Amino acid sequence: xxxxxxxxxxxxxxxxxxxxxxxxxxxxxxxxxxxxxxxxxxxxxxxxxxxxxxxxxxxxxxxxxxxxxxxxxxxxxxxxxxxxxxxxxxxxxxxxxxxxxxxxxxxxxxxxxxx
Amino acid sequence: xxxxxxxxxxxxxxxxxxxxxxxxxxxxxxxxxxxxxxxxxxxxxxxxxxxxxxxxxxxxxxxxxxxxxxxxxxxxxxxxxxxxxxxxxxxxxxxxxxxxxxxxxxxxxxxxx
Numbered sequence: 001x002x003x004x005x006x007x008x009x010x011x012x013x014x015x016x017x018x019x020x021x022x023x024x025x026x027x028x029x030x031x032x033x034x035x036x037x038x039x040x041x042x043x044x045x046x047x048x049x050x051x052x053x054x055x056x057x058x059x060x061x062x063x064x065x066x067x068x069x070x071x072x073x074x075x076x077x078x079x080x081x082x083x084x085x086x087x088x089x090x091x092x093x094x095x096x097x098x099x100x101x102x103x104x105x106x107x108x109x110x111x112x113x114x115x
Numbered sequence: 116x117x118x119x120x121x122x123x124x125x126x127x128x129x130x131x132x133x134x135x136x137x138x139x140x141x142x143x144x145x146x147x148x149x150x151x152x153x154x155x156x157x158x159x160x161x162x163x164x165x166x167x168x169x170x171x172x173x174x175x176x177x178x179x180x181x182x183x184x185x186x187x188x189x190x191x192x193x194x195x196x197x198x199x200x201x202x203x204x205x206x207x208x209x210x211x212x213x214x215x216x217x218x219x220x221x222x223x224x225x226x227x228x
Contacts, residue, residue: 042202043159055213104151104214107158108156108157
């Protein structure tokens with residue numbers, strides 16, 4: 001299994017809603033990532049988890065809350081989002097070998113629309 | 116982080132070779148050169164990486180200049196499926212806390228039938 005899966009594929013939410021994005025991989029990768037991609041722009045890193053611990057937070061607002069409950073799962077909890085948070089949210093994973101992070105495998109993304 | 120410069124767009128004919136250039140004049144000695152591509156409506160996909168020597172894999176070849184200030188991704192026979200945005204990214208060799216891929220604007224490759 002060489003796939004990163006993300007659910008849901010599409011999500012529409014209001015500014016007062018609470019929702020979660022889910023990411024799963026069964027490749028034994030111990031690094032997992034969240035990226036945000038606005039239309040016609042490159043992906044931007046949000047968070048990195050290494051061995052299920054948050055290792056990088058790129059100054060992301062607290063209305064985005066990541067969680068890594070185990071080595072296969074990564075969640076992104078959303079609360080009180082703004083319309084400008086509408087974007088494609090990409091999850092990725094990579095193997096860690098002797099301190100080196102190998103290439104990242106990306107999921108297809110969740111397209112989020114905030115009304 | 117060292118920066119890369121790529122043309123905004125390129126065109127190619129199907130079944131012809133494509134050479135996608137990348138300039139990285141501020142590259143440091145321990146930076147690896149990585150290429151990812153993003154097909155329409157998909158997440159990015161790893162293509163190839165290298166440090167100093169040219170590299171080949173089943174998807175592409177990577178030619179690295181002797182001074183490492185530039186590199187070229189070579190698709191030997193472009194297909195319609197190769198139409199994508201190609202990103203050239205510099206990655207430090209070792210990372211203490213995680214792998215930060217910093218995507219530039221990339222090159223949008225169009226393939227004509």
